[in-house]
Amino acid sequence: MTGYSAATAKLCLKEKEILGHGDDAITKKRNFMKNIYKLVISIAIPLAIGALGSYITVTGISSWYQTINKPSWNPPNAIFGPVWTTLFILMGIALYLVWTSGNKASKTTAITLFSIQLILNFFWSLLFFNQHQIFGALIEMVLFWISILLTIFAFSKFSKAAAWLLVPYISWVSFAMVLNFTIWQLNT
Numbered sequence: 001m002t003g004y005s006a007a008t009a010k011l012c013l014k015e016k017e018i019l020g021h022g023d024d025a026i027t028k029k030r031n032f033m034k035n036i037y038k039l040v041i042s043i044a045i046p047l048a049i050g051a052l053g054s055y056i057t058v059t060g061i062s063s064w065y066q067t068i069n070k071p072s073w074n075p076p077n078a079i080f081g082p083v084w085t086t087l088f089i090l091m092g093i094a095l096y097l098v099w100t101s102g103n104k105a106s107k108t109t110a111i112t113l114f115s116i117q118l119i120l121n122f123f124w125s126l127l128f129f130n131q132h133q134i135f136g137a138l139i140e141m142v143l144f145w146i147s148i149l150l151t152i153f154a155f156s157k158f159s160k161a162a163a164w165l166l167v168p169y170i171s172w173v174s175f176a177m178v179l180n181f182t183i184w185q186l187n188t
Contacts, residue, residue, distance in 0.1 A: 038099055043092030049118050050088040053125035054081065060129025068134075069186035074179060087172060090165045091118075097162035098155050110154035117147035134184040141177045148173060 061077055091114075098110055124144055128137035148170045156163035 035100060039093075039096045042096035042099060043089055045095070046088040046091040046118060047085075049122050050084055053122045054084065056125045056130045060125075060132075064132055065129065068183065071179070071182045071186065074183075083172060087169045091169060094155060094159075094162040094165040097159040097165070101158040101162075103158045105157065107158060110151070110158060113147060113151040113154050117144060117151050120144035120147055128180070134180065134187060138177070138180045138184055141173070141180055145170065145173055145177060 057080070095111070095114055098107060098114075101107075120140065120143060124137055124140050127133045127140055148166065152163045152166045152170065155166065
């Protein structure tokens, strides 16, 4: 061995000693770090889209939304931020569970559906709070709801837990759709 390769071999042996014996410990550490990275990315994606949507929502709530008719059962504005943050985190965990599932089947459809519903989530805020298109937002929300349902079905093929993590999300969007419909009725 050359001096460089002998030194490299000694460092590799030292790493094995520190982390545990053999390549198995090194592989476990690398897999753990990859999974942490995937979890962070999976949660960051919906949170980033949610942040964009919330920027639009906050500007609409502080102006136009205050002037329209709303039902008496409309939740206080302070509820929406924590609820949506929680839902975005659950969505991210669901995405992570599908991404890291051992199922070898193609995940393209499931991840595409997840992406579509996330984009529709953003565009609902744009239509409703920025463009003040109550009926347009309602129509878009029907498509949005269907895309969440399809995502739940697609995720269930890879992880039942991932599918269940989206149930609070579709429940909240169902409530929001009824609220959107009622606001449309009260303002036409």
